[in-house]
Amino acid sequence: xxxxxxxxxxxxxxxxxxxxxxxFHDTANAIATSVSTRAMSPRFAVAMSAVLNFAGAFxxxxxxxxxxxxxxxxxxxxxxxVFAGLVGAIAWNIATWWAGLPSSSSHALIxxxxxxxxxxxxxxxxxxxxxxxxxxxxxxxxxxxxxxxAAMAIFIIYRLVGNLRPGPVNHGYRLxxxxxxxxxxxxxxxxxxxxxxxxxxxxxxxxGNLPSDSFDVPFWVIAxxxxxxxxxxxxxxxxxxxxxxxKIIKMDPAQGFATQGAGAAVVLTASHLGFPLxxxxxxSGGVMxxxxxxxxxxxxxxxxxxxxxxWVLTLPAAAIIxxxxxxxxxLFGSGAVGPLVVVIVLLxxxxxxxxxxxVANHQVAPAR
Amino acid sequence: MIAAIxxxxxxxxxxxxxxxxxxxxxxxxxxxxxAARAEDCRRNRRSGSATAYATLSVLAGLAFLxxxxxxxxxxxxK
Numbered sequence: 358x359x360x361x362x363x364x365x366x367x368x369x370x371x372x373x374x375x376x377x378x379x380x381f382h383d384t385a386n387a388i389a390t391s392v393s394t395r396a397m398s399p400r401f402a403v404a405m406s407a408v409l410n411f412a413g414a415f416x417x418x419x420x421x422x423x424x425x426x427x428x429x430x431x432x433x434x435x436x437x438x439v440f441a442g443l444v445g446a447i448a449w450n451i452a453t454w455w456a457g458l459p460s461s462s463s464h465a466l467i468x469x470x471x472x473x474x475x476x477x478x479x480x481x482x483x484x485x486x487x488x489x490x491x492x493x494x495x496x497x498x499x500x501x502x503x504x505x506x507a508a509m510a511i512f513i514i515y516r517l518v519g520n521l522r523p524g525p526v527n528h529g530y531r532l533x534x535x536x537x538x539x540x541x542x543x544x545x546x547x548x549x550x551x552x553x554x555x556x557x558x559x560x561x562x563x564x565g566n567l568p569s570d571s572f573d574v575p576f577w578v579i580a581x582x583x584x585x586x587x588x589x590x591x592x593x594x595x596x597x598x599x600x601x602x603x604k605i606i607k608m609d610p611a612q613g614f615a616t617q618g619a620g621a622a623v624v625l626t627a628s629h630l631g632f633p634l635x636x637x638x639x640x641s642g643g644v645m646x647x648x649x650x651x652x653x654x655x656x657x658x659x660x661x662x663x664x665x666x667x668w669v670l671t672l673p674a675a676a677i678i679x680x681x682x683x684x685x686x687x688l689f690g691s692g693a694v695g696p697l698v699v700v701i702v703l704l705x706x707x708x709x710x711x712x713x714x715x716v717a718n719h720q721v722a723p724a725r
Numbered sequence: 726m727i728a729a730i731x732x733x734x735x736x737x738x739x740x741x742x743x744x745x746x747x748x749x750x751x752x753x754x755x756x757x758x759x760a761a762r763a764e765d766c767r768r769n770r771r772s773g774s775a776t777a778y779a780t781l782s783v784l785a786g787l788a789f790l791x792x793x794x795x796x797x798x799x800x801x802x803k
Contacts (some may be wrong), residue, residue, distance in 0.1 A: 412777065416797075418801070490731065495734065498735065498738070498739070500740070502739060502742055502743075506743050506746035506747070507746070507783050509743065509745055509746070509747055509750075510746050510749070510750035511750075511753070513747065513750050513751060514750050514754050516752055517751070517754040517755070518757055518758060518761075518797075521757070521758065521761045525757065525760065525761045525764070526757055526761070528761065529753075529756065529757035529761075530757070532752075533753045533756075533757075533789075536789070536790075536793060538750070539795065540793055549788070573802060612749075615750055618746055618749040618750055619746040620741075621749075621796070622741075622742045622743075622745035622746035622749065622796075623738075623742040623746070625745075625796045625799070626737075626741045626742045626745065627738055627742075628739055630734050630737060630738055631734075632734070654770060668731065
């Protein structure tokens with residue numbers, strides 16, 4: 358096995374690790390509203406979401422092609438560039454998960470890739486038109502569209518069922534949330550797992566395993582990406598679920614239904630059209646829309662503002678980390694040593710963080 | 726910058742999402758209205774109205790499931 362093969366293996370494993378963080382980071386998108394309105398038990402919601410994320414990953418490959426080919430010049434993409442970009446995305450995902458902020462894993466991935474490609478070859482390899490079309494425009498449109506659709510939906514719902522007894526209405530929308538939550542999980546799988554598929558395929562093209570004139574995703578890439586996102590979803594990200602499910606608005610079942618229905622409609626349509634939308638932006642916009650349509654003051658705008666700041670920072674922050682990681686790996690030359698050192702350092706940090714947490718959880722209270 | 730934006734696709738995203746989201750909300754609300762009203766009518770022994778509301782509920786439920794199935798079909802037809 359040559360040095361290039363070692364880097365490729367590291368890239369594939371890192372990409373699957375990113376996919377896993379995407380699953381546990383974005384689980385909140387699919388199930389937070391169902392859990393907070395008690396439409397489903399947390400365990401059932403997470404299991405259902407994991408299965409549907411897995412299934413969704415097999416359904417469509419349009420977004421994978423967009424992510425793989427539209428952001429940076431494919432000729433400039435090396436396996437080390439992809440690796441550094443992935444590390445940038447994973448680092449930002451973990452940082453925002455730690456803070457309980459629902460940021461976009463898609464933008465973290467794209468930002469990381471832009472940063473590492475920029476550090477490797479300069480600004481000329483960045484496809485600005487591609488970034489505008491596939492990142493910036495959807496980033497602006499997704500939350501506004503979901504906000505509007507969810508607001509319209511809840512406005513109509515309250516007018517239609519407002520004079521009925523609340524008991525059957527709440528029970529009915531909780532049942533409806535099982536369908537809309539399932540649809541949203543499926544939509545999440547069709548949209549998000551494909552980003553990892555796109556990145557792995559890009560690395561395989563860069564390494565010469567696949568022809569550069571077409572963008573065919575191998576089956577093993579689809580299966581492994583689907584498995585990684587489903588596992589991440591099953592393990593779940595309870596910090597973000599709390600933010601999404603109860604900190605932005607106090608949600609009733611009708612609002613949960615409207616949010617998930619609007620979110621699924623927006624993400625499924627976007628996936629069909631090949632727009633790599635952020636499911637995080639969509640569902641956050643939907644939650645705020647469902648709250649604001651009931652009463653503007655129902656939305657905790659301070660929390661919404663923190664989320665918006667995380668959104669804006671995601672792309673540049675991941676790009677900076679991606680560029681720094683590329684710079685660090687290039688100190689060790691173009692072989693596998695640089696990526697291996699980064700992986701060892703990251704694993705060391707992860708073990709240290711887990712150990713610290715374990716110690717904190719098992720500390721005995723001092724005797725009085 | 727404008728050249729980079731496929732406005733046709735963007736417009737399609739806006740209207741199709743809005744239509745689907747609102748249609749889902751209306752259909753499922755009609756399911757709940759039909760079921761709740763049918764129950765009230767049954768309790769008041771108005772069997773004709775109860776049947777009509779129950780029919781509305783079933784039809785709206787089928788439309789709701791139809792939209793969900795259509796959504797999956799659109800995605801799988803690549």
